[in-house]
Structures are given as C-alpha cells and as structure tokens.
Amino acid sequence: MPVRWEKIVVDAQDPARLARWWAEALGYVIVNEQSDEVEIRRSRDELPALLFTPVKDVKAVKNRLHMDLRPEDQEAEVERLVDMGARPADIGQGDDVPWIVLADPEGNEFCVLGSRSR
Template identity: 65%
Template structure:
C-alpha cells in the first residue's frame, strides 16, 4: 500500500481571506479559490497543499498540529510575516528557544525556526 500526503486541512472563519494570507506568506500558488474550499500548493502540480474550509466555530485552544517554517533569515522573515498580519503568541515556550511562535490572522500558531547554518 502506498500513501501520498495530499494536503493539510485548515478550519477557517473566512477560508478565502486566510488562504490568501498563507498564499502571500508562503509564496505558493492558488489551485482552487472557491469560498468553501480554498487550496494552495507550492506549485500547481506539487504536493502537499493547504486546504482552507469554512467552519462555524472559532478557534478556542492551542493547535495540536502546526507548521514549522525554516527561513534563510529568521529575523527578516518574522518581520515580513508580522507586516502581513501575523502576531507573536505565547504557547508556553521558554525565552531560550531558537524559534519564534507566531499566529496567522485567525490565530493558528506556527513556528519560524532559526536559519540553518552550513
């Protein structure tokens, strides 16, 4: 049996707005822009993607699954994401961690890791 990771589903109050935010944040492409199923991918024919779908309830607790993003320049990337509308969040991390925890406009946490050093 073979499995391929197709996408990660993200519940959203406004799938289109959140999907557009992540499109800009990741530099990905939109493959479906319907209001009930907004999907983005790294490239049109490349997996996995992110699929944003509407839900009536809002986010209430810390995500149990989140994205870790590794930039070339952590400080510059955090500043760029904050300018796009992300915000710093505290999920209990210590001051000594090497990553930065942010949340997207609907409060979904994600981490911006430190840059890889050669």
C-alpha cells in the first residue's frame, strides 16, 4: 500500500514565532494555532504541512533532516531570508558548492539552491 507524507514536525522553543517565520519565508499560511502547536501549509487544504511543537532544550547539533529551497534567484532569496533573520551556517559544506546554507532564527539549517539548469 502506498504511503504519503503528511507533515514534518519541527521542535521549537517558540513554535508560534518560528511557524510565522517559516510561513513568511515559504509563502505559507497558518492553518491551525493552539497553545502547544502551530501548523502551516501552502494553502488551507494542501498537504504536506509543517507542524511546530514546543521543546525546552536548545538546538545543539546539526539537523539530521533539512529543507532545500530552490528559488528563481538564489542571491535575492538569500538576501531576503537574511533580512528576515536567517543567518549563514557552516556545516562543513566548503566553498565550492552551488548552494548556500542558512539557519532559521532557532538555528535549524536549510539550503538555498541555485536555479535549476534547463
């Protein structure tokens, strides 16, 4: 039987703040907000979702799972995300890779890829 993934759960010290940051970054909307979780999606009826849940501990090591974002203009997107509060992250990627590694406001790494070759 096939299976589809429905959501990715993101541990966060401040789920509401981080969910709003990612909603703005991705152009998503908040579809559910409770005291213990916030869910965002591309649109109200479209899965998959990101679900932000509270944790007390601070992120301490590199993510085992991360998002790759592919914008039309890598440089402009990196600038926009940094202006929103992302910061450059070094996870040992070196200088000769075609992607840029950033971290969200709670330190979760993600990559901003270059434009796709046609």
